[in-house]
Amino acid sequence: MMNGLYIHIPFCLKKCGYCDFVSYENRLSEGEQYVKALLSEMEQYKGTEVDTVYIGGGTPTALPPHLLIRILLGVKENFYILPGAEITVEANPGTCDGHYFQELKQAGVNRISLGVQSFVDEELKMLGRIHSAEEAKQAVKNAKAAGIENVSLDLMFSIPLQSKESFLYSIKEAIGLQPTHISSYSLIVCEGTPIEQAVSQGKLILPDEDEDRDFYALLVETLERAGYQRYEISNFAKTGKEARHNTKYWTRNPYIGLGAAAHSFWESRRFENPPCLSEYYAVCRGEKERVSEAITEKDAMAEFMFLGLRMTKQGISKQEFLQCFGVSIEEIYGEQLEKLCRLGLLECLGDAIRLTNRGIDVSNGVFCEFV
Numbered sequence: 001m002m003n004g005l006y007i008h009i010p011f012c013l014k015k016c017g018y019c020d021f022v023s024y025e026n027r028l029s030e031g032e033q034y035v036k037a038l039l040s041e042m043e044q045y046k047g048t049e050v051d052t053v054y055i056g057g058g059t060p061t062a063l064p065p066h067l068l069i070r071i072l073l074g075v076k077e078n079f080y081i082l083p084g085a086e087i088t089v090e091a092n093p094g095t096c097d098g099h100y101f102q103e104l105k106q107a108g109v110n111r112i113s114l115g116v117q118s119f120v121d122e123e124l125k126m127l128g129r130i131h132s133a134e135e136a137k138q139a140v141k142n143a144k145a146a147g148i149e150n151v152s153l154d155l156m157f158s159i160p161l162q163s164k165e166s167f168l169y170s171i172k173e174a175i176g177l178q179p180t181h182i183s184s185y186s187l188i189v190c191e192g193t194p195i196e197q198a199v200s201q202g203k204l205i206l207p208d209e210d211e212d213r214d215f216y217a218l219l220v221e222t223l224e225r226a227g228y229q230r231y232e233i234s235n236f237a238k239t240g241k242e243a244r245h246n247t248k249y250w251t252r253n254p255y256i257g258l259g260a261a262a263h264s265f266w267e268s269r270r271f272e273n274p275p276c277l278s279e280y281y282a283v284c285r286g287e288k289e290r291v292s293e294a295i296t297e298k299d300a301m302a303e304f305m306f307l308g309l310r311m312t313k314q315g316i317s318k319q320e321f322l323q324c325f326g327v328s329i330e331e332i333y334g335e336q337l338e339k340l341c342r343l344g345l346l347e348c349l350g351d352a353i354r355l356t357n358r359g360i361d362v363s364n365g366v367f368c369e370f371v
């Protein structure tokens, strides 16, 4: 199993109307201090081998390029990056021009994940995004012109104002830009966000559950027809372009998370940094402990099931379960597997167990069976 490295950049130029991620607006002046903290945190892992690096946020590209480059140099100094490693930076189309991508390319970045969400300006505005559809298209072109061919786009569905036609338009616009990878999630309306308030006041209307599933079906059908294979519930890729870093989360490979609110799965423990910046700085100075939790075997088995089943194409392997835990999957989960197969929510294909299409539609319910 190879290690992954995640680095969280908790800054955004402006908070989107639906966002409850750990990201702060108007705090970019702290960028320098934050990067110093990240560099000191990296030293704790000196010499560790990694084969994926993912800088996410927030908006990593809200930082000026020289700070992001300093982080990447720090990664090279402190970690052993294996040849052929996947090095991804999340970018917001409203924060980076062609020059920015060129600098990233020179610093070794070989994959960009662009938060596009929609190619309809009206929808982008309603979501509170800071960029237009045209800027998103230009960002893809700029990344490719800089020599970063491996580009992933994020698209959102089940958003107020969206129709099947407008979602289909966004999917087709995305396909037209020929990204290697597309991630697509339905909008989760989180409490306390401006969109949640507008929905509760009746100013915005959300699609219902059936409409949500219709959006998803449209997504799967359109992307598969265009040669993007669904390999995870919300992720689609051209052959060989599956996100190697994110796959580590679903297959329980170890990863180190650096930065405020970052989670790690390391040496059989899960731990997380505090989301509050001043508390995070205190952790880096050794004045505060991270929240840490040892994983029991029971937890590990449950994780194996509900994370692994997200991988819709490969599913989970009975043999691998046996190798990991020294006991057969049937012995632990025989009853649940029998019931879910009988209901047509899971299917067994030789060694593999996978969600069926019906199972994907009610995947959270399926996962609950193993917790």
Ligand code: SF4
Residues within 6 Å of the ligand: 011, 012, 014, 015, 016, 019, 020, 021, 023, 057, 058, 059, 092, 115
């Ligand atoms: S860009 Fe992403 S992290 Fe930043 S506010 Fe918008 S959704 Fe949140």
